[in-house]
Amino acid sequence: MLGQARLRSLIETVARTVIEHEDELTQLDSAIGDGDHGANMKRGFEAVLAELDALAAKPLPETLKAVGTQLLMKVGGASGPLYGTLFMSLGKSLPETLDRQSVAQALDAAIAAVRARGKAETGQKTMLDVLVPVQRALASGADPAAVAARANEAAEATIPMKATRGRASFLGERSIGHMDPGARSSALIVEAVASCFGIST
Secondary structure: OOOHHHHHHHHHHHHHHHHHOHHHHHHHHHHHOOOOHHHHHHHHHHHHHHOHHHHHOOOHHHHHHHHHHHHHHHOOOOHHHHHHHHHHHHHHHOOOOOOHHHHHHHHHHHHHHHHHHHOOOOOOOOOHHHHHHHHHHHHOOOOHHHHHHHHHHHHHOOOOOOOOOOHHHHHHHHHOOOOOHHHHHHHHHHHHHHHHOOOOO
16 A cells, blocks of 8 residues: 555656646647647646645545546546546556555556547547557566666657557658657656656656
């Protein structure tokens, strides 16, 4: 079980990591999207930080549901519903006492929910192209550093992909050569979580 202090640190680290990368996410989204991913994600996680003490006082599953609700309400575009779904589904599936198997299973269920919400599959240049490899790494027994490294590798692997879902899909071949911003923000979140468990890349 995560204690309140550690849970608070986890939420704060994830939120501040995303906020600090606003400009990078904006640049990535400006190349193949509407250019608002950085600002939208910053707004969502600033709302999470504003509720930090209350969030950290809840049991982990309730905390994740509440974070998901904030992201759903505050993050605009397609990312709000997708990240909201991800966190709320994790909250529904995770027990209060964590182990590797329960985390891998909960992430698998959350991925299924995101896939259904976004009507997307892997290989279409979306956040799923990071989340699915991360889940597989977790399920195979990878340590936090290896999971974070896998997330970053998977985000890089979206660069040569052609987008076939989301705003970037309208660019067709011109989407090739750019990292997907949702994949990058997903990798940032995974890396932040990994760092909170004592190991970072």
